Amino acid sequence: MAPAVSVTKLAATDWGSLGQKLLDIQVAIGDSKTAYGKVGAERHAIVLLDKSGSMSGSAFEQAKDGCEALLKQLWEAGIESIHFGAYDDKVQEVPLTKGDTYPIGRLNVGGMTDFLACFDYIERLCASACAGKSLLIVWLTDGCHTRGSDSEVHRRMEKFNGFVKETLTSCQIFALGFTPAHDHRLMAGLAAAGTEEGAFIYIASASDMRGALKKVAGQLGSGLAALLHLASGKWQRLTLEPLDSAAGCATFRAMALYNPADPIESLVVQMGDSTAERCVDVTSAETAGAEAASELVVAQICADAVAATQLLSQNQDEVTIEATQARLEELGASLEMERSRALKDAPRRQKQRVHARLVELRATLDSLLAQVVAAKKQGLRSGQAAQISSMAYDLRGSARLARALNKRVLENVDLLDDVQGKVDEVVRTLDVDHFRAEYAELTDVLGRCMLSARDLADAAAEGACFCVMLYVQRPRAAVVVGPHMIQVRSIITSAFATDDAFFEAVQYGGNEQAIHGGFSRDASGNVFVGAAREQVNAILPLCIGGPHGAIALQRMREVLGWVVTLDPLGFTGEQARVVPFLVLAAAAQQLPPGTERGEAVWKMLQETCLAVYYRYTMKDQVVAGVTAYLDDPAARTLDVVPSTAVFLMQAHVAQLAGDLGDLPLEELMKLVAEEEARRVQPGGGDSVNEDSFLLEVFGVTSESILEGAPRAGKPTPNAWDDDTLTPAAKKLVSAATDAFDKWATLTLRLLRLLSPGAGLREVQAPTGELTFRRLFPEGRRAFWLLYQNYLHQKNPVRRQEIAAGRYLSPFTADCEAEIKRAREDVIFREERRLANAGTRMATEMEHRRFAAAFAREPDVTKAGRMLRGTYWGDGRVACVMRALQSHVSPAVEPIAKWRMLTSGQYAGERLFGDARDWKPSRINFRRFWKAHSGVLTREEWEAEFPDRVDRIANWYPANGGELEPVESREAGGGI
Numbered sequence: 021m022a023p024a025v026s027v028t029k030l031a032a033t034d035w036g037s038l039g040q041k042l043l044d045i046q047v048a049i050g051d052s053k054t055a056y057g058k059v060g061a062e063r064h065a066i067v068l069l070d071k072s073g074s075m076s077g078s079a080f081e082q083a084k085d086g087c088e089a090l091l092k093q094l095w096e097a098g099i100e101s102i103h104f105g106a107y108d109d110k111v112q113e114v115p116l117t118k119g120d121t122y123p124i125g126r127l128n129v130g131g132m133t134d135f136l137a138c139f140d141y142i143e144r145l146c147a148s149a150c151a152g153k154s155l156l157i158v159w160l161t162d163g164c165h166t167r168g169s170d171s172e173v174h175r176r177m178e179k180f181n182g183f184v185k186e187t188l189t190s191c192q193i194f195a196l197g198f199t200p201a202h203d204h205r206l207m208a209g210l211a212a213a214g215t216e217e218g219a220f221i222y223i224a225s226a227s228d229m230r231g232a233l234k235k236v237a238g239q240l241g242s243g244l245a246a247l248l249h250l251a252s253g254k255w256q257r258l259t260l261e262p263l264d265s266a267a268g269c270a271t272f273r274a275m276a277l278y279n280p281a282d283p284i285e286s287l288v289v290q291m292g293d294s295t296a297e298r299c300v301d302v303t304s305a306e307t308a309g310a311e312a313a314s315e316l317v318v319a320q321i322c323a324d325a326v327a328a329t330q331l332l333s334q335n336q337d338e339v340t341i342e343a344t345q346a347r348l349e350e351l352g353a354s355l356e357m358e359r360s361r362a363l364k365d366a367p368r369r370q371k372q373r374v375h376a377r378l379v380e381l382r383a384t385l386d387s388l389l390a391q392v393v394a395a396k397k398q399g400l401r402s403g404q405a406a407q408i409s410s411m412a413y414d415l416r417g418s419a420r421l422a423r424a425l426n427k428r429v430l431e432n433v434d435l436l437d438d439v440q441g442k443v444d445e446v447v448r449t450l451d452v453d454h455f456r457a458e459y460a461e462l463t464d465v466l467g468r469c470m471l472s473a474r475d476l477a478d479a480a481a482e483g484a485c486f487c488v489m490l491y492v493q494r495p496r497a498a499v500v501v502g503p504h505m506i507q508v509r510s511i512i513t514s515a516f517a518t519d520d521a522f523f524e525a526v527q528y529g530g531n532e533q534a535i536h537g538g539f540s541r542d543a544s545g546n547v548f549v550g551a552a553r554e555q556v557n558a559i560l561p562l563c564i565g566g567p568h569g570a571i572a573l574q575r576m577r578e579v580l581g582w583v584v585t586l587d588p589l590g591f592t593g594e595q596a597r598v599v600p601f602l603v604l605a606a607a608a609q610q611l612p613p614g615t616e617r618g619e620a621v622w623k624m625l626q627e628t629c630l631a632v633y634y635r636y637t638m639k640d641q642v643v644a645g646v647t648a649y650l651d652d653p654a655a656r657t658l659d660v661v662p663s664t665a666v667f668l669m670q671a672h673v674a675q676l677a678g679d680l681g682d683l684p685l686e687e688l689m690k691l692v693a694e695e696e697a698r699r700v701q702p703g704g705g706d707s708v709n710e711d712s713f714l715l716e717v718f719g720v721t722s723e724s725i726l727e728g729a730p731r732a733g734k735p736t737p738n739a740w741d742d743d744t745l746t747p748a749a750k751k752l753v754s755a756a757t758d759a760f761d762k763w764a765t766l767t768l769r770l771l772r773l774l775s776p777g778a779g780l781r782e783v784q785a786p787t788g789e790l791t792f793r794r795l796f797p798e799g800r801r802a803f804w805l806l807y808q809n810y811l812h813q814k815n816p817v818r819r820q821e822i823a824a825g826r827y828l829s830p831f832t833a834d835c836e837a838e839i840k841r842a843r844e845d846v847i848f849r850e851e852r853r854l855a856n857a858g859t860r861m862a863t864e865m866e867h868r869r870f871a872a873a874f875a876r877e878p879d880v881t882k883a884g885r886m887l888r889g890t891y892w893g894d895g896r897v898a899c900v901m902r903a904l905q906s907h908v909s910p911a912v913e914p915i916a917k918w919r920m921l922t923s924g925q926y927a928g929e930r931l932f933g934d935a936r937d938w939k940p941s942r943i944n945f946r947r948f949w950k951a952h953s954g955v956l957t958r959e960e961w962e963a964e965f966p967d968r969v970d971r972i973a974n975w976y977p978a979n980g981g982e983l984e985p986v987e988s989r990e991a992g993g994g995i
Contacts (some may be wrong), residue, residue, distance in 0.1 A: 063154040065094050065102045066142055069124075070161040070198075072108040072133040076648075077660045078502060078594060079198060079229065080129050081641075083160060085593045086233030088121040090158065095119060099156070103145055109134045111141040125637040128644040135165045135173045135206065139180055146187045154190045158236055159210060162198040173206060181213040192216040194236045198223040341392060348389045432581070432589040439574045443483045446570045452481045459565045465620050470551055471521035476568060484518040485572035487559035487579070488621065489550060490603065494584065503584045503598045504663035508606035513621050514551040519575050522547065522559050523582075558583045560603050562624050563631035572628070573635055576600075597636055598666050600629045601673070605665035608770055613780035622780055629673045642674045650688065653829065654822045656695040658815040664696055665767055672773045682776065689771050694830065696767065698809040698818070711853075714846040719746040725850055867899040875903035880913045884926035904948060915956065915964065918948065949975065 069087055071080065087104070094102055095118055104114040104124065108131030114123045142157065165173045184191040191214035195207035204222075211220035223232045456463065456477040463476045466486055472479075476486055489512040497505040525547050546555035561572035561579055580599050581591030604625050611618040633639070645667065648655035661667045674680035715721070772782050808827070821827040828838060870886075877883040900921060904914055920926050949961070949972070958976050962969045 062100045063098070063156065064150045065099050065156040065158070066145060066150075067091070067102065067104045068111075068138055068141075068157070068159045069104070069106045069127070070108075070133065070163070071106045071112075071127055071129050072131055072163060073129055074133075074163050075198075076129045076655065078662070079162065080127075081594055081597070082229035082592075083198075083233075084124050084127060086229050087160075088124055090233045090236060091116070091121050091124075092119075094156075100153075101149070103149070105138070105141050107134065107138050107141070108132060109137065111137050113141075122637055126640045128640050130644075133161065133163050133165060135161075135203075136176060139176050143180070143183060146184060151187055152189055155184070155188050155192075157191065157193040157210075157214070158196070158233070159193065159207075160196040160198065160233075161203070161207070164203045165206075173203075174209070177206060177209050177213065184213065185215055188215070190215045193218040194221065195219075196221045196223060196232055196236070198229065345389065345392045348392060352386065352389065432591060435581070435589055435591060436578060439578055440483075442574045443571050446567055446574075447481065447483050450480060450567050452477050455480060455565075455567060459568070462565055466516050469518045469521055470515040471517050471525060471548070474518060476565060479518045480565075480568045480571055482520075483571060484520045485561045485568060485575045486516050486564075487519055487522065487561045487572075488512070488603070488625065489515070489517055489554075489556045490558040490560060490583075491546070491555045492558045492583065494586070499585050499590070502662055503580075503592075503595045504602065504666055506584060506599060506602060508602055510554065511603065511607055511610055511621070512550045512552075512554045512556060513611065513617050514554065516562075517556075517559060519559060519561060519579055526582075560600060560625075560628070563628040564624050569627075569631055573631055576632075593636060596632055597638060597670075598663070600625075600632050601666045601669040602663070604629050604669045604673075605767075605770060608669075608773060608780065608783045611780055613783075618780065626673070626676060629669065630676060633670075633673050633677060638670065639674065639677070639679045642670045643679055646671050646674070646680060646683070649691065650684070653827055654819060656691065657819055657822075658699065659819075661695075664692060665770060668692075668767075668770045668773065672770075675774065683774050685771060685774060688774070692771065711846050711849055713748075714842060715850060716748040717746060718843050718846070719748075720843075720847060720850070722850065722854060725847060725854060864899075868903075871899035871903035874900060874917070875914075878913070880916045880926075883913075883917055884920060884929075887920055887926070914948075 067087060067090065069083060075083065091102060091104070102116060104116055105111040106114055106124075106127050108129075110131075112127075114127070116123060138159070146155065193210050193214040195210040195218070197204060197207045197220070208220045211218040219236070221232050221236070223229055456475075459476060466476055468475050469479065469486065474482070474484070479486060490508060491510040491512070493507040493509060495505050495507075546557045548556055550556050559579060560583075561576045563569040563572045563576070576596060577591045578588035580595040581588045583599065584590060584595050607622055607625050611622050613619070633642075645655070645661075649661065649667070654660070671680060671683070769783055772778050775782070808821075808830070818827070874883055874886050877886065904917060904921075956964065958972065961972050965972065
């Protein structure tokens, strides 16, 4: 029987006192009371975050963001205390005060993983601060125990289970595993170790980290957040039940209402002499389930569209085109039905977003169908099948993008209210006249908003902020992969705009897809036209001017959410740590040096990035990142440093903040150049054969190896000496140096900003000296770099080479010796290959000689003796089959010899030395029949080969007349 509490509907009073009053509720379940049902029961939490070296990159940033959100929800749920431990080979206790999560943002990765230290940490707290209390444990890791044996950890976990039951009133454990490399057994065991039901959550990608931690908070409703089920309708007396009928809903710190049936606009609770009322607007579990089901349906429709169009690449006849058209029409009808159903079930606030997303998918599907219909009328032109298939994959990508964005939006439902609340606090304390006088010079530089005609003081007084206008391109990867994929095409300096005016232009500017360009890689529309006829489709708030800067920092969250995802609720902390620095890097390359306007915008962008640097506590992250970049090649790969421009601008801002001293620029420049050369150099891809590539580059041929010539002469090519460079090496060097030199003029010169006192003029000075030949004057070093990059261009491959110790820096390694070793190794492997090929060729010739002799032998008895005791490999059988097909004379008894091969016996004697059980393939039997069809009649063939009767019948004319062999339409197969 579910626990119940009777309440009476009365007049409204203060809702804020309800949470404390609910502490007095005790719910009886039978004759017992639950642990959470004890009045004043103390609840504590322990959060463990893995900060080992493998957590580097965006995964750790996402994990920190998720932990901050989790802590806020735990405090709101009334947790007495939270102990936060960040662990690698030891546990670092992070001191926290209620509502303060800033120390988490300053954590850095490094070290190995020691789960035993975590168990020690938890048990120490259980024996002291949390003894006899109710405890929640959230444990996140991405790996396995690396400081001892796994068996030791699992034995410790079994003891831990008994320990918590002895020392705690109740315990609930949520174990989160990130990446497939983590210890699944340990995490699953931990989730089952508590006294209350916990959960093991697998996190597939870094972008899901924050959502997974918020999911933990959501699952705590039964014991911590008091998520209640409003079971009845609009009656005078109501019954409240726990959502999952769990006993842990007895003592409440907060209340969330869930309405599965009729909408109830208010709930009134009588608590002694006090009453309270609060209007609720919630989404039911049925609606949430319907949304999830809708996503699955749409994903399946998109996958079916891809499968339907893939048939066109295999078969382009009229029948296939018609079948594809019919299938796409069915999918269009299914998508329309899903749109109608989703709009009916979606909450009012989400109807517009659901409608826009499904309409976009339907438009793409209609375009796909139009291409197929055109192909049906005009014929499928060359390359059109690939174009149709590409459109189908875009359709599936749109669905995946929508799912990722919807998840993020649901995580940020309170973002706009939070931003507005903090902005209102700033505006309440703002003295407009004093602000106008203090920042009069800045106001003159900025002028008035080109859309609303307000100046800086007027905008701040209304809670708006001035922004620099941008023209950007947004590939889909900016949402799924990260904001570093945003491309800042131009920075507009002719005028400025306020954020609210920009969003009004977005809202009333016309068709949304047309005005902002959407997520297309190449095309970008514009929201409005700038003062000098520039296209504008994005903005960046300027954190300048005291109170105005505080407003801009808050407004930046919703602005960046829109700039990256086209939805203000699509914001993540990573966007704030990346996009302003992307704009700063673009400004360093685009703003005209020596002009008053250009220098002013540059300084404002520097101040903005400084404000972001302090607000998001980036000091430890940036300083540790630069240090690791100089020391560890694994800290330079794409997954750790996705954008070199952002990395350099963050280092520049850290220098402005005084957190980063002078850097070894020459060394840093070489390391940046090496990593970026790998990213821009045309690579060999997955299909490249390393040995073939090296033989071609070294100018070694199979003929020269057979002649014993390649080991003579100089083994080391000189990348700058055309006389000793092979054509393949010339092609490699030319492609790599051209790509590198083009990149150097855009990015590598940003390193100049790290020089003391450098500005726009120094950054934009001629870059002729920053070329590949300048950085790699020694040909053998350049060649070794290009060789490594070509073969190991893929990021996972490079990381594997580093982890295995096979990576060698071209600046420190003895490149001449390494090239000599690589050359000798590939020649040795080719010699072995040729030797094996010679052996195989000799074996093949022996098989052919044997098969010819067997097929020509007229005496069947002698032919049987030839087979006696023979080991039959596939190659030998194939040779004999072909020989029997070639020798068509009845005098050689082909049918009898065929019986020997298929039965393995002759005259009651076993012929084969092994016990192979095989049958000839259809194609071999067909060819054999064609060669000897006149030897037997149709009836004799069918009696001789009863398992082939159907096929034999197809090879004879229906009227039973003379034999008319038809060409086989059967595909070839195995023996």
